[in-house]
Amino acid sequence: MQVPNEGHVAVLAFPFGTHATPLLTLVRRLSATAPNLKFSFLNTPASNRKIFSKIKPDDYQNINPYDVDDGVPEGHVFSGHPLEAVELFLGLMPENFKNGLEEAVEKTGVQITCLLTDAFYWFAADMAAEMGVPWVAFWTASPCAISVHMYTDVILSTLKGYTEENGNQTLNFIPGMFAIHAKDIPGGINQEVPFNIMLHKMGQTIPRVTALAINSFEEIDPIITNDLKSKLKMVMNIGPFDLALPPKSFPDESGCIPWLDEHEKASVAYLSFGTLLTPPPDELIALAEALETQRVPFLWSFRDSSKLPLLEGFLERTSTLGKVVPWTPQLQVLEHPSVGVFITHAGWNSVSESIGGGVPMICRPFFADQGLNSRLVEEVWKIGVSVEGGNFTKSGTMKALELVFSSEKGVEMRENIGNLKEKAKIAVGSDGSSTKNFVSLVKVVAGCENA
Structure with a gap:
């Protein structure tokens, strides 16, 4: 041109x-x-x-x-x-x-x-x-x-x-x-x-x-x-930029991809909130308790190291169930077939990445347009679920995990987000x-x- x-x-x-x-x-x-x-x-x-x-x-x-x-x-x-x-x-x-x-x-x-x-x-x-x-x-x-x-x-x-x-x-x-x-x-x-x-x-x-x-x-x-x-x-x-401009491959220093390779299709919960939007202590504990009770394999990108001591007992008890790392190659993780749900905040970048990976969401709105995004995810596009009451609780998170992993609605979410991913790729x-x-x-x- x-x-x-x-x-x-x-x-x-x-x-x-x-x-x-x-x-x-x-x-x-x-x-x-x-x-x-x-x-x-x-x-x-x-x-x-x-x-x-x-x-x-x-x-x-x-x-x-x-x-x-x-x-x-x-x-x-x-x-x-x-x-x-x-x-x-x-x-x-x-x-x-x-x-x-x-x-x-x-x-x-x-x-x-x-x-x-x-x-x-x-x-x-x-x-x-x-x-x-x-x-x-x-x-x-x-x-x-x-x-x-x-x-x-x-x-x-x-x-x-x-x-x-x-x-x-x-x-x-x-x-x-x-x-x-x-x-x-x-x-x-x-x-x-x-x-x-x-x-x-x-x-x-x-x-x-x-x-x-x-x-x-x-x-x-x-x-x-x-x-x-x-x-x-x-x-x-x-x-979406994540698909229009796919990033260069990053070194998987924490061994996330080999760990995911060991798990069944759509069986792992991937959690990532970044550094600015880590849930408060009571919600982190509730989220951890829900994962432990449900026995859901998890990969958790935990960047706020100051809050890691809150989960010390949880990490010891679930050392064979999950993996907690300071950083993950996020887009590569979301595209892995073993990842069955993305638990994150409801920012537009996260929604876009979830669509790019074809993975249903459990999203927690914090501020700005995140309440709007949560509504779109759950009720308009039907590609995920917003946490009950807007905050992570043990019972609410367990209910969301059950919905995504073990219900007809979860099957529908995977179909819907797969269709959106294909439309995005064509776009x-x-x-x-x-x-x-x-x-x-x-x-x-x-x-x-x-x-």
């Missing part, structure tokens, strides 16, 4: 959660397809260090990271509030990014020709308009989640406000959301806190975007995707919808197509 020699794409990352990494993955994919373009990646110093340390310099020769102010005052002592760092950062926007853009232009000597941002950044609409360049927004979660934010005002109007009493009301007045409840909406819809204000502004502003790219595939939510297409100029599902194939959408996205970013 021919692209301009002097193109300069400014990339504005959201430095929290699992946002910056998939955005960098997208930028690396774009830069490989359009090597003549320059990409300036604007992000906080800590987030830049973290995500760029995972790749080799040769893999991003036309991508230059730039640090923007994170809003944390010198000597600041954090209170422990989970959103404190986020709110300090939001308080500086968009000035910190404007400063970063000036630096990128000065150092490259090339004016910005496209603005590629996390979809959260509503202010990018005005920035792009002032520069006279296209605004491409990247949404890292499901099409359903971005649609919910676009419909926030409609939801509030229809429900006449949001209360605990109407939290169970379904959003059947919105295309494709017949099973979604008001309480599933990410972050609520009327809490006047900076993060939720940002989400509301995003929903109001996203119709101005030149193109919206989504880390999903059209076939997973066709009704919602078609509704988005009717409201936006260009909607491009370009994932990222040479003639698939996600592949075609990515080609169109390159044209917009490179200035070859005026949307």
Whole structure:
């Protein structure tokens, strides 16, 4: 594909959660397809260090990271509030990014020709308009989640406000959301806190975007995707990235794959929560007790070593039943035929990986869009089950394990997720919808197509 020699794409990352990494993955994919373009990646110093340390310099020769102010005052002592760092950062926007853009232009000597941002950044609409360049927004979660934010005002109007009493009301007045409840909406819809204000502004502003790219595939939510297409100029599902860009093989230092080879098909529970979303102590103990009582073989990727002592007795008693390791080659594990269920949080990356592996889920929602994802997993796609009451208990986890491993519903889950996996593989194939959408996205970013 021919692209301009002097193109300069400014990339504005959201430095929290699992946002910056998939955005960098997208930028690396774009830069490989359009090597003549320059990409300036604007992000906080800590987030830049973290995500760029995972790749080799040769893999991003036309991508230059730039640090923007994170809003944390010198000597600041954090209170422990989970959103404190986020709110300090939001308080500086968009000035910190404007400063970063000036630096990128000065150092490259090339004016910005496209603005590629996390979809959260509503202010990018005005920035792009002032520069006279296209605004491409990247949404890292499901099409359903971005649609919910676009419909926030409609939801509030229809429900006449949001209360605990109407939290169970379904959003059947919105295309494709017949099973979604008001309480599933990410972050609520009327809490006047900076993060939720940002989400509301995003929903109001996203119709101005030149193109919206989504880390999903059209076939997973066709009704919602078609509704988005009717409201936006260009909607491009370009994932799931786990299948579109399969990672390089990682060394299996803990011997997970040989251990899985010793087990029967679909008999092992694989558990992984990462480092940020490890369940609290009482839930870890309940989860362990359920596995031990049910005698379910398990492979547990346990990264929060500070909480391992909680399971000391459990680990001794189940040394022949399960395997606990600090790290696993996750996608390779999920594709192994002996894995029968993935026990994890309800983040979109986990849902996507579960689909890519064709393995049913037992998911635990923590925050953000995870309540929505849990509802999609259990009631819309029927590819897993959300933990009873939203927390791990011994009885609730035992019930979920029984459902997945030993019931007709479990058989149905495996069939449903297998079908979704096949659709996803077709979407990222040479003639698939996600592949075609990515080609169109390159044209917009490179200035070859005026949307």
